[in-house]
Amino acid sequence: xxxxxxxxxxxxxxxxxxxxxxxxxxxxxxxxxxxxxxxxxxxxxxxxxxxxxxxxxxxxxxxxxxxxxxxxxxxxxxxxxxxxxxxxxxxxxxxxxxxx
Amino acid sequence: xxxxxxxxxxxxxxxxxxxxxxxxxxxxxxxxxxxxxxxxxxxxxxxxxxxxxxxxxxxxxxxxxxxxxxxxxxxxxxxxxxxxxxxxxxxxxxxxxxxxxxxxxxxxxxxxxxxxxxxxxxxxxxxxxxxxxxxxxxxxxxxxxxxxxxxxxxxxxxxxxxxxxxxxxxxxx
Numbered sequence: 001x002x003x004x005x006x007x008x009x010x011x012x013x014x015x016x017x018x019x020x021x022x023x024x025x026x027x028x029x030x031x032x033x034x035x036x037x038x039x040x041x042x043x044x045x046x047x048x049x050x051x052x053x054x055x056x057x058x059x060x061x062x063x064x065x066x067x068x069x070x071x072x073x074x075x076x077x078x079x080x081x082x083x084x085x086x087x088x089x090x091x092x093x094x095x096x097x098x099x100x
Numbered sequence: 101x102x103x104x105x106x107x108x109x110x111x112x113x114x115x116x117x118x119x120x121x122x123x124x125x126x127x128x129x130x131x132x133x134x135x136x137x138x139x140x141x142x143x144x145x146x147x148x149x150x151x152x153x154x155x156x157x158x159x160x161x162x163x164x165x166x167x168x169x170x171x172x173x174x175x176x177x178x179x180x181x182x183x184x185x186x187x188x189x190x191x192x193x194x195x196x197x198x199x200x201x202x203x204x205x206x207x208x209x210x211x212x213x214x215x216x217x218x219x220x221x222x223x224x225x226x227x228x229x230x231x232x233x234x235x236x237x238x239x240x241x242x243x244x245x246x247x248x249x250x251x252x253x254x255x256x257x258x259x260x261x262x263x264x265x266x267x268x269x270x271x272x273x
Contacts, residue, residue: 002106007143008206010110014117014136016199021121023195024188029126029172033133036164037117040140043152051147055216056235059149059228063236066152066159067247071254073164077171078261084175093185 007048014041028083028090032076039069106146113139124183126172130165137161148220151229 014037021034043062050058084090116136123129141156185191223231236244 002103002146004211005206005209006106006110007147008209008211009203010114010143012202012206013114013199014140016195016202017114017117017121019198020192020195023191024184025121026183026185027126027177029168029175029177030121030129030183033120033129033168036133036160037120037136040137040160043156044140044143047144047147047149047152049213051149051220052211053213053216054219056218056223056231057216057240059152059232060236060240062149062152063155063232064243064247066155067251070159070164071251073167074254074258075261077167078258080171081174081262090175090177 004048004052008045011041011045011048014038014044026091026093028080028092028095029077031092032073032080036069036073039065102146105142109139109142109146113143126177127169130169130172133168134161134165137165148223149228151232 018034018037018041021037022031025031025034043065046058046062046065048058050056050062080090083095113136116132116139119132120129120136123132137156137160141153141161144150144153144156218231218235
């Protein structure tokens with residue numbers, strides 16, 4: 001029997017991996033991918049608690065998280081296409097038009 | 101048997117996550133992300149969540165990742181010479197430190213809680229999809245419908261944003 005804390009530890013490591021990816025990468029698409037890693041870590045946490053605490057709620061929330069990740073990916077990639085069309089690269093450092 | 105599979109799935113998913121963040125070529129990053137999603141789906145099976153396993157493979161690996169790869173191919177990005185920030189070492193150090201602290205704390209925590217109404221034996225008997233479906237369409241019907249509206253908004257937003265501006269649009273502006 002694998003203890004619950006093992007799943008939570010794996011989830012924490014994945015979450016921090018995604019967080020580091022958001023912080024250190026310069027390509028906007030990779031930043032979005034790192035956000036997907038973080039959402040997946042949250043899902044793993046929800047499902048693990050759902051299994052060990054014997055409740056279905058965690059799995060349903062994980063389904064909602066997957067749906068929201070799909071919407072986030074669609075809108076984020078559309079924004080990337082718009083930014084790229086306006087001759088700016090996908091480098092996050094060069095997207096500073098809204099910066100005060 | 102389950103601990104062996106747990107170790108395999110978790111080690112490969114963590115390695116794939118690190119590769120996703122660290123690889124230089126964006127397409128390689130996408131493929132590493134695919135490996136991560138598949139192995140997290142394997143972890144879902146170990147947790148008796150077959151329905152979420154199927155959703156993870158179909159929606160994440162099948163739809164979202166293909167969307168990412170499409171955009172990567174469409175934009176035809178060149179691999180940058182510098183794919184990391186200039187001061188990435190500071191963030192890397194902070195991240196690794198936070199990760200170590202988190203894992204230490206988690207491994208020492210007992211994680212007790214009140215048990216819910218879906219014991220593993222009942223879920224195994226009637227099937228995970230059945231249990232999720234009953235719960236979702238009784239107790240969580242309103243959030244489910246709201247997610248539907250949210251997805252419609254996301255579709256319309258993505259189409260409006262990514263549409264190529266026509267000559268008529270230019271005249272209006």
